[in-house]
Amino acid sequence: MLSQSKIKYIRSLSNKKFRIQYRQFIVEGTKSVKELLNSNYIADSIYATKDWINNHSDSSVKINPIEISENEMGKISQLTTPQNVLGIFNIPDISINNLSLSGALTLMLDDIKDPGNMGTIIRIADWFGIKQIICSPKSVDIYNPKVVQGSMGSIARVNVAYANLLDILQNKSENIPVYGALLDGENIYKTTLESSGIIIIGNESEGISENLLPHISKKIMIPSFNTNLQKAESLNAAIAAGIICAEFRRRAI
Amino acid sequence: MLSQSKIKYIRSLSNKKFRIQYRQFIVEGTKSVKELLNSNYIADSIYATKDWINNHSDSSVKINPIEISENEMGKISQLTTPQNVLGIFNIPDISINNLSLSGALTLMLDDIKDPGNMGTIIRIADWFGIKQIICSPKSVDIYNPKVVQGSMGSIARVNVAYANLLDILQNKSENIPVYGALLDGENIYKTTLESSGIIIIGNESEGISENLLPHISKKIMIPSFNTNLQKAESLNAAIAAGIICAEFRRRAI
Numbered sequence: 001m002l003s004q005s006k007i008k009y010i011r012s013l014s015n016k017k018f019r020i021q022y023r024q025f026i027v028e029g030t031k032s033v034k035e036l037l038n039s040n041y042i043a044d045s046i047y048a049t050k051d052w053i054n055n056h057s058d059s060s061v062k063i064n065p066i067e068i069s070e071n072e073m074g075k076i077s078q079l080t081t082p083q084n085v086l087g088i089f090n091i092p093d094i095s096i097n098n099l100s101l102s103g104a105l106t107l108m109l110d111d112i113k114d115p116g117n118m119g120t121i122i123r124i125a126d127w128f129g130i131k132q133i134i135c136s137p138k139s140v141d142i143y144n145p146k147v148v149q150g151s152m153g154s155i156a157r158v159n160v161a162y163a164n165l166l167d168i169l170q171n172k173s174e175n176i177p178v179y180g181a182l183l184d185g186e187n188i189y190k191t192t193l194e195s196s197g198i199i200i201i202g203n204e205s206e207g208i209s210e211n212l213l214p215h216i217s218k219k220i221m222i223p224s225f226n227t228n229l230q231k232a233e234s235l236n237a238a239i240a241a242g243i244i245c246a247e248f249r250r251r252a253i
Numbered sequence: 254m255l256s257q258s259k260i261k262y263i264r265s266l267s268n269k270k271f272r273i274q275y276r277q278f279i280v281e282g283t284k285s286v287k288e289l290l291n292s293n294y295i296a297d298s299i300y301a302t303k304d305w306i307n308n309h310s311d312s313s314v315k316i317n318p319i320e321i322s323e324n325e326m327g328k329i330s331q332l333t334t335p336q337n338v339l340g341i342f343n344i345p346d347i348s349i350n351n352l353s354l355s356g357a358l359t360l361m362l363d364d365i366k367d368p369g370n371m372g373t374i375i376r377i378a379d380w381f382g383i384k385q386i387i388c389s390p391k392s393v394d395i396y397n398p399k400v401v402q403g404s405m406g407s408i409a410r411v412n413v414a415y416a417n418l419l420d421i422l423q424n425k426s427e428n429i430p431v432y433g434a435l436l437d438g439e440n441i442y443k444t445t446l447e448s449s450g451i452i453i454i455g456n457e458s459e460g461i462s463e464n465l466l467p468h469i470s471k472k473i474m475i476p477s478f479n480t481n482l483q484k485a486e487s488l489n490a491a492i493a494a495g496i497i498c499a500e501f502r503r504r505a506i
Contacts, residue, residue: 035483038483116369120489120491120492123485123488123489123492124488124489124492126479126484126485127475127477127479127484127485127487127488128477128478128479129477129478129479129480129481129484150489152485152486153485154485156483157481157483157484157485189503222380222499223502224380224381224382225381225382225502225503225505226379226380226381226382227382228382228410230288230291230409230410231379231380231382231410232376232379232380232405232406232407232410233405234380235376235377235380235495236373236376236377236491238373238489238491238492239373239376239377239491239492239495242488242492242495242496243495243496243499246475246496246499246500247499249476249478250442250478252478
C-alpha cells in the first residue's frame with residue numbers, strides 16, 4: 001500500500017528540480033533495475049507487483065521489493081505501458097575528479113538536449129567500452145526518466161560527469177588529443193586517430209560551441225559518399241557518435 | 254481563417270487510419286516543408302503565419318501559402334512548439350515495383366516500431382546515398398508526424414516501400430546478397446562486403462524475424478571491442494544501421 005505522500009514523492013522525481021533536491025531518481029523495467037542493482041548505484045527502494053515478485057524470487061534482486069498493486073504502479077510509473085518494477089536509486093556524486101582523461105577515450109557532449117539521444121549515446125559508450133562521458137551543464141540530465149529508459153541499463157556502467165567543457169579543455173594535459181565532429185573536418189576514414197583522447201559531439205542543431213573550437217586538435221567528419229547535390233545536411237548527433245566511436249575502436253585493434 | 258472542419262481534417266492526419274483514407278500527410282517546419290516542395294512530392298496546401306510568409310516571399314516556395322494566425326497554427330500543429338509553416342502533401346504510391354534491387358544498396362526494415370528510429374534511419378540512408386528502403390507492413394508508418402519530423406526532410410529523397418519481406422527475399426535474383434545485422438554474425442570489419450545488396454535491420458527488441466533468417470547470405474555483427482563481462486547487450490537499431498551503412502560505403506570507395 002502506497003501512501004499519497006509517497007506517490008507524490010516518486011512522481012516528483014520525474015522533475016529535475018526535485019531530483020537535485022532529493023538526490024534520487026527513478027528506474028523502470030526488469031533489465032534496467034537489475035543492471036542498476038548489480039552496479040555501484042545504491043538502491044533506496046524497489047516497488048514491484050505481486051506477479052513480478054513471484055517471477056523474480058530466486059533472482060539477483062538483493063533488496064526486498066515492496067509489493068504494490070498494478071493500479072498503484074500506474075500512478076508512480078512514467079511509462080505509457082508501466083513495467084511491473086520500479087526502483088528508486090540514489091544519485092551518485094560523479095565529478096570530473098573521478099575521471100581520468102589520460103590513456104582513455106572520453107566522450108564530451110556539448111549541450112546534447114534530446115533525452116533519446118543522450119540515452120542512446122550512453123548505450124553506445126557502454127557497447128564500445130568507453131567508460132566516461134563529460135557533459136556540458138546545459139546538456140539534458142542523465143537521470144531524466146527518458147534518458148534512463150533509453151540507455152537500457154548502460155548508465156550503470158558509464159561514468160557521466162557534468163562540467164564546464166572549456167575549463168577542462170584549457171586545463172587538460174597537452175598530450176591528450178581533442179577530436180571534434182564537424183562538417184568541415186577531415187574525412188575520418190583517411191586521417192590518423194589516436195587510441196585515446198577526447199571526442200566532442202555538438203548540440204543537435206548548433207553543433208560544437210564556438211569557444212571550444214580553438215581547443216580541438218583535429219576536426220573529423222563522416223563522409224556521406226553521396227555525390228548528389230540534394231542530400232541530408234548532417235547525421236543525427238547520436239548516429240554520428242556511434243559511427244565515430246566504432247571507427248576509433250576499429251583502428252585501435 | 255481556418256474552418257472548424259478544416260482544422261478537424263488536418264488534425265485527423267496525425268492518425269494513420271485517416272492518412273490511409275485521405276492519402277495525405279502533414280509536414281512541419283521550414284526545412285522539411287521546403288525539401289518536400291523541392292521533391293517529387295505533390296503539395297496540397299501550405300499554411301503559414303504572416304511573419305513566415307513575409308520572411309519567405311522571395312523563396313523557393315512555389316505554391317502560395319494560406320495565411321493563418323499563430324493561434325490557428327497552434328490548433329493544427331502536432332508540435333509542442335509549433336513552427337510557423339505546415340504543409341499538407343499527397344502520399345505517393347511507392348511500391349516495390351518502383352525499386353530496383355540490382356546494383357544498389359537497399360535497407361530492409363523488419364518491424365522497426367519507434368518513430369524516432371525510423372526517421373533517423375531515413376536520414377542515414379539519405380546521408381549515405383541509399384535511395385531505397387523496404388519496410389515490413391508492421392513497421393511504423395513513415396508518414397507518422399514523428400517520423401517525418403525525425404527524418405529532417407530526408408523522406409523527400411529516399412523511396413520507402415512497404416511489402417512482405419519474405420516474398421521479396423524468396424523472389425529476388427539469386428546474385429543479390431542479403432546481409433542481416435545479428436549479434437552472432439561475422440565481425441563486419443573482418444568480412445568481405447559487396448558494394449550492393451540488401452541489409453536487414455531487425456525490430457528494436459526482437460531482432461530479425463525467424464522466417465527471414467534462412468534467406469540471409471551473410472550475418473554481420475558490429476564488434477563491441479569491450480572485453481568486460483558486463484556491457485550493453487546490443488546497440489539501438491538506428492545506431493546499428495548507421496554504423497553498418499558507413500562501413501559498406503567506406504569499403505566501396
